[in-house]
Amino acid sequence: MTGIEIEGVSRWYGNVVAVNDITMSIGPGVTGLLGPNGAGKTTLLHMMAGFLPPSRGKITVAGQPSWRNPGMFRTVALVPERDSVYAFLTGEEFVLATAKLHELPDPQGATRAAIEMVEMTGAQDRRISTYSKGMRQRIKVAAALVHDPQIVLLDEPFNGMDPRQRLQMMDLLHAEADKGRVIVFSSHILEEVERLSGTIQVIVGGRLAASGDFRAIRRLMTNRPHVFVVRSSDDRSLGAALIGSPAVRAVELTGGGLQVLASDYGSFTRQLAGLSRDHGIRLTEVLPADESLESVFTYLLAA
């Protein structure tokens, strides 16, 4: 068992419920925990990392209970959100100390490899107190990866990173996931999750609001019409033809083409090509306009 199993987990502090009856399975690949600030994703991540017990339910990580189980960290790594590391140490000393605490057979070699992975070789001999926020994040990731963990948990890992560093970190996490690792990260930034995750878990108000590929999530929301932008050789005629279809709820002629609200995703996509061919209209572009994570997130929050 290499993944994370979360069964009916809740966590409360007095009258405040931070996580409410969440059940999920997380396997190899990159999984993003997405939600607004205060949604419960960090609480959930800390429970996976064994730094918070569930008030109810069970969490197992790589087949072991997460709570009160330091041995779990032989195969698990945590990159916490808080900026604090041992600022008086150099980057190299910090990663090396972590390697030694993991009792690695070649701590110096593992340290060198981990620091190279996060492109911090040039700054490794400087004290962490002199690092920028992005550099601190990278050295924390190096310390987390030094023992080659099977499961990596990251809390808001891109905080403080510039766009280039963010892309580089995403490439790194993708590469690690491709090796079969379980990578879980939390974020409130839609673009980060959209770009990095294969699977997302949307957490809103402590509850699991949606789970899976965000495109699949969107399609499950049949109560909301799907929005498409369609460009063709004759938008007006195409619009007139589409409005007669029961799969189409509304059509708007805009400067950039047609905006179509389709009540039935499957029927509309099947009918569109035939309808345009029957009317002698050439389709030049068909784009789903609301399959971005932002629209899914907004819908889920509103719900």
Place this chain on the structure above:
Amino acid sequence: MSGLINGVIVRITLRATMSRRRALLLALPAILLVGISALLTATAARSTSWPPEILGQFGFTVVLPLTALIIGTSVLGAEIEDGSIVHLLATPVRRASVIASKYAVAVALTIAFAAVPEYLAAAIAKGAGSKLAIGLLAGAVAASFLYNALFIFFSASLRPGRALAFGLCYVVLWEGLLSNLVPGVALLSMGHYGLAIANSIADDSALHAYLSTGTGIGMGIALGALCIGLGIRRLSAFTIKGDIA
């Protein structure tokens, strides 16, 4: 015990605790104690209080516990407060090893900054090989172990600011005031366990050691072990609170 002590944790804790500023802060009481001893010895002060009562009361219930408080709450509390402890706890190292390693550093530093100056002060007053000097050294070393066991337990159990405040109340009210005024309170006083051990060698009634040697050693070991055991238990249940919906 030595198998529990982790060299990496010891080195990190030493570097974290002994910043230049903190080293100066810790050195001050020690310098004060040795300075007072030198002054009183040089002026040939005659008093039944000097040196045993002053070195006993002042040394054991003020200088030593305050030094141990600063050190004992720093070795663990500072890392808990700033969150850096998470990097240590997110490794397979046993919590008992974390506590044992930090405890070892705290005891060593307290001996260096409080127990040794206590000995030096007594040595200046009575001679390096005097029963008083040797006794006070033995008692202060024992008290270093006991006070740090208590303050590490406070650090593991309370929020960092509260651990220091609680420790200060303990030192000032319990050790400094009540244990010297109310004989029954001495039975639960780390300072008086140390004094009992000191008196077993010094054999000086001016030390006001209310407890017998056996009681001091027995209670000291029992309470010290209890504090360390509870500290390990508390650290094993260390939590980071996440965001709250």
